[in-house]
Amino acid sequence: MKINEQNTIQSWHIHLLGDHAILFLLDEIIDATINAEVHAFNQFILEKKIIAIKDCIPSYHSLTIVYDIIELHKIVKTNLHDFAQNLLLEFNAYKKENTSFKLNSQLHKIPVCYDLHFGIDLEKIAKEKNTSIEKIIEIHTSKIYQVFCLGFMPGFAYMGIVDSTIQVARHSKPRPLVEAGSVGIAGAQTGIYPKDAPGGWQIIGRTPLSIFDPIKLALFAPGDQVSFYAISMKEFNDIKNNSNNVH
């Protein structure tokens, strides 16, 4: 199923995901524009406040909506595929009419201590990339990253795109423990571990901020923008000790 219309750069595919979800798919690549389209569609659906839709899960190139079967049948009289296709048509029409359509997106500036005590893979990456640790930090902090999606564990944000000059593969064997706040890179992606967990990303630093909290939930939302800035070990400890963490 493709919806190709003028003014729409993307063509969506629709998959009915079992009997209680619908998957909307774009091209299978990590790309900021494609991902922005996902967040725009997500926002459009959320704003419609359809009671039957229990969850909307964006990923790099897809949006999954989870629905309540009983509630959905109150509003869908034709078949489900038509319902899904109509959502896309309405979305495209809406975008045409509202040229000022803007994503609700927050910019987060995240302090990161790139001290080797935290950035346990920095030396190895510098060697592999034939560059200096300072240069890696400079490159990592020079970009604004997009939160493509959250997953893996509560609050874990997949962000990108990491500059190709410092892209490295994840560890072939995951570490049994990566500490909370650890900032990692893996391929085109960067991310922060919200809590202690096993993980295979290459660790380059650590943030003193709380990324996930059971009450306030996740610091980042899908579609948000994130930049990193370097701090010293002293600043790291100061922020860490100050219980009024920015969240």
Add this chain to the structure above:
Amino acid sequence: MSIKIIKKGIADSLQNAGHYGHQHLGIQVGGYMDFLSAQLANKIVGNSLNQTVYEIHFPASHFEFEETIFISITGANFIPVLNEKSIPMHEKILVNKGDVLQFLQPIQGRIAYLAFSTTVNSNQVPTTLIEEVEQLIFNTSPIRFIPGPAWNELDPASIQQLLTAHFHTTLQSNRMGFQLEGPSLHTIAQKSYLSAGVTRGTMQLLPNGQIIILMADHQTVGGYPNLGQIILVDLPRLAQILHQTPIQFRLSNVSSAHEQYQFIQAQFTS
């Protein structure tokens, strides 16, 4: 209302219908593994269908009641006894302060549900509904699924095997997912997928050719090939299947799955 656990079971927990609305933040839904038995337990004691219940595995906890309440037990039969005297399942039972509930032996199924309430007046649950639920959670016909986005990536021999061979759950099965053992399945081409949303019942193909079926506490997104999803009314049956019990799969479709879900839910709400 208070219930004391005087001896902790191996994997008992309090569960409700799950927390939707946060999966975009990577927060799992959770909730009942077998929603049919949980809803039935609630209906029997006069609760609303989605109340919190104890989800009980064997060896089960020993419960002591600290006040007079009503309870009901559904799902797996672990031979429930109250003060060492046998009590029936699927019935509203009055328990008094100091009464002790224990489960002696697993006879059928994997998960029992214990609902509790102080409601005196509740309508008799029709025997037909109890039988309907038992039929849905314990019948031995193939588990039904709807093909997923990667279904067509499977090679024809693997499709044939998935639809005919016997699989069984392994010990690597828990509330997050059931890892199956069966013939090794293969895709036509080695293709890597970007992570996308998954649901409960999603059948993922692992790199070793085996299937994992996502259950109540599953992650929100996944990057393994998505072969299909088990239909909702068959998930409780899968949840109740014991290790080493052979499982077969059969194709279903959305409209038939919806009809069956609506049919059983209509009986619960009537």
